[in-house]
Amino acid sequence: MKQPYVIAYDITEDRRLTRICRYLKGKGLHLQKSVFFCILNKEELKEIISELKGMIDPCTDDVRIYPVLGEFKTVALGNNEILPPGVFLHLK
Numbered sequence: 001m002k003q004p005y006v007i008a009y010d011i012t013e014d015r016r017l018t019r020i021c022r023y024l025k026g027k028g029l030h031l032q033k034s035v036f037f038c039i040l041n042k043e044e045l046k047e048i049i050s051e052l053k054g055m056i057d058p059c060t061d062d063v064r065i066y067p068v069l070g071e072f073k074t075v076a077l078g079n080n081e082i083l084p085p086g087v088f089l090h091l092k
Helices: 014-025 042-055
Strands: 003-010 029-032 035-040 062-067
Touching: 014 029, 014 035, 014 042, 035 042, 042 062
Parallel strands: none
Antiparallel strands: 003 035, 003 062, 029 035
């Protein structure tokens, strides 16, 4: 069963930052500079965790993966839309 997750990161070196961003663009929706929304099953989540462990410097970088539990409601403040134009999200 797939579950929604928010993946956020703070990477201290530009090359690693670019590599991680490119990797995650293939896995989910790029919401903000260092924030992705992904809908993953357990195997996909394990794969992402394994791949990210190999990409980061554990002494200086920080990656967080948050499960989105309960009713899904989004609040967006500022001049950005919740989802980019033309992107629709269907959760079931």
